[in-house]
Amino acid sequence: MIFDTPKNASRYFSENSLFRQGVAFIEKALSDGIPDGRHDLAGDACYAMVQRYETVPAAGKRPEAHRRYADIQAVIEGEEIIEWLPSAGLEIDSPYVKENDITFYRNAPSATRLPMRPGLFAVFYPEDAHTPGCAVSAPATVRKIVVKVLL
Numbered sequence: 308m309i310f311d312t313p314k315n316a317s318r319y320f321s322e323n324s325l326f327r328q329g330v331a332f333i334e335k336a337l338s339d340g341i342p343d344g345r346h347d348l349a350g351d352a353c354y355a356m357v358q359r360y361e362t363v364p365a366a367g368k369r370p371e372a373h374r375r376y377a378d379i380q381a382v383i384e385g386e387e388i389i390e391w392l393p394s395a396g397l398e399i400d401s402p403y404v405k406e407n408d409i410t411f412y413r414n415a416p417s418a419t420r421l422p423m424r425p426g427l428f429a430v431f432y433p434e435d436a437h438t439p440g441c442a443v444s445a446p447a448t449v450r451k452i453v454v455k456v457l458l
Contacts, residue, residue, distance in 0.1 A: 308391055308437075309430040310421050313337075313381075319430075325353040326379065326430070329454035333381045333428055336452055341383075343450075352457045359450045362387045362442040365420075369400055370412040370436035376455040380439060381428040385449035388441040390418035394434055412436055423451075433458070 309319055313334045320326035328348050332355050335341065346355045365388065372394045380389065392415055401411040418438065421429055431437045440449075 308432065308435045309428075311428065312426055313428055316428075325349055325456045326377075328353055329355065329379045329456055330428060332454060333379065333383075333452050336381075336383050337425060341452070348454070353454065355452050355454045357383075357450070357452050359384075359448065360440060361446050361448055362440050363446055365390055365438060365441035366414070368438045368441060369414055370394075370397065370418070370438045372410050372412070372433060372436045373408045373431075374403065374410075374433050375408045376457055377433070378431045378437070379428055379452075379454040379456065380423070380431065380437075381425075381452050381454075382423045383425055383450050383452060385447055386422065386424040386443050387439065387447075387449050387451070388443055389421045389423050389429060390438040390441060391421055391429075391431070392418040392436050394436040397436055414438075 316330040397412040403410040
């Protein structure tokens with residue numbers, strides 16, 4: 308897992324990597340505005356989903372993890388909490404679904420809370436269980452980008 312600002316992306320990713328391409332898209336969205344929906348950056352190898360939704364209390368959500376793709380997540384309007392913890396040792400709640408590239412786990416109360424707001428990004432790899440869309444103090448609308456990078 309990585310949690311940082313886009314200006315530090317070069318510390319983690321080579322200049323021509325799909326990860327840098329994803330972070331560059333996030334930076335563009337923060338400054339220029341991007342319409343909601345799917346945006347292909349490199350076909351199915353790297354694409355972004357811009358979405359708007361209401362956050363909910365963390366207690367009602369389940370951690371998730373992916374096998375084929377890493378997530379780069381960034382809030383462009385509003386704020387939310389993403390809870391993170393290693394997936395090793397977690398109890399599976401819903402088995403892996405290949406078509407959606409997702410496994411859900413039972414809620415784990417000892418997760419680290421990442422305060423997501425504009426100007427920050429987080430990267431989640433297959434070993435990173437994460438629970439996005441958690442309310443900071445009360446439900447609120449967020450606009451967010453999730454970049455999917457094929458591993």
